[in-house]
Structure formats: C-alpha cells, structure tokens
Amino acid sequence: MVVIYGIDSRLNPIKRQLSDVIHACMQSELGMPEDKRAHRFVPLSSDNFFYPGGRSDSYTVIEINMMKGRKPETQKSLIKSLFSEISSTLGISPVDIEITIKEQEKYQWGFRGITGDEAVDLSYKVNV
Template sequence: MVVIYGIKEHLNPIKADLSDVIQQSMTQALGLPEDKRAHRFIPLDKSDFYYPSGRSDAYTVIEVNMMEGRQVDTKKALIKALFSHIEAQLGISPVDIEITIKEQPAHCWGFRGMTGDEVADLKYKVNV
C-alpha cells in the first residue's frame, strides 16, 4: 500500500497521473502487476502540511508499505525509479519528493481473510 501526502491544490490535479507513475515504478522495480495498485491520497491544507525549507508547495511525501523480503538494491531501485519517473512525467523536482519504505513481516499483513504469511497465490514475488 502506498500513501501519498501533499498540499491539496497541488496534489489533487495530479492524483491519477501520479498513481500511474507510482505503479509504473513499482512494476519496474518490484515486478508488481498493474492490478496490484493500492494507493491512498491524503490531500492537506497548506496550514496542515509543514515541510523543510528549500522545498516548494509541490513537496510530496510518498510512504511505501510492503511486506519485508526485498533486497536493499531492489528497494533502492524503487526509490530511484520514483524520483526519475515523477520528475520526467510530472515535472516535480526530486528535492520536492520524500520517499519512505516501511516494511513489516508478512504475518503483520492481513488481506483476503488471512495473514500475509498464509498467502500462497500472490502473482508477484516478495523476495526480489
């Protein structure tokens, strides 16, 4: 699951395109299928979104939540793909993008009525 935060005046107009870019990056770096899209957008009032100096109102925070198991190089490839694709396709400078990957053990995930460590029919690999 991916959670995206930004100032609503900047985030709302690009939500669909940003979702496409994020999914493209996750497919490229992690091998996720296109239909494995779980993106949550949190548009905020500017008064509710404090960010570091040197950033513009396009500042966007992307939190990637996933089951642990990916290699360091795989996670770094995802981060670099996000920076590159977002800048190329949406014109948002990497200085205005913050990415955090949060990993949890598979047994801490629950979906389709079971825990992540019980699932045997994923259409993608976690240990890449």
C-alpha cells in the same frame, strides 16, 4: 499500500497521473501486477502540511508499505526510479519528493481473511 501526502491544490490535479507513475515504477522494479495498485492520497490544506525549508509547495511525501523480503538494491532502485519518473513526467523536482519504505513482517499483513505469511497464491514475488 502506498500513501501519498501533499498540499491539496497541488496534489489533487495530478493524483491520477502520479498514481500511474508510481504503479509503473512498482511494476518495473518490484514486478507488481497491473491489478495490485493500492494507493491512498491524503491531500492537505497548506495550514495542515508543514515541510522542510528549501522545498516548494509541490513537496510530496510517498510512504510505501510492503511485506519484508525485497533486497536493499531493489528498494534503492525503486526509490531512484520514482525520483526520475516523477520528475520527468510531472515536473516535480527530486528535492520536493520524499520517499520512505516501511517494511513489515509477512505475518503483520492481513488481507482476504488471512495473514501475509499464509498467502500461497500471490501473483507477485516478495523476495526480489
């Protein structure tokens, strides 16, 4: 699951395009299937979204939650791909993009009535 935060007036107009870019990067870097897009947008008013100095009001935070198993090189490749593709497609400077990957153990995920470690029919690989 991916959660994206930003100032509402900047984030709302680009949600679909940003979701497309994020998912394309996750497909190419992690092998995620087309139908596994799980994005949550949290557009905030500027008085509810504080960010570091040196950033513009295009500042965007992307939190990626995933089951543990991807190699550090794979995760770094995903982050670099996101910086590059978001910048080239949407014109948001890498200085205005913050990305965090949060990994949880497979047993800490629950979906379709089971936990992640019980799922044997995933259409993608976790250990990449």
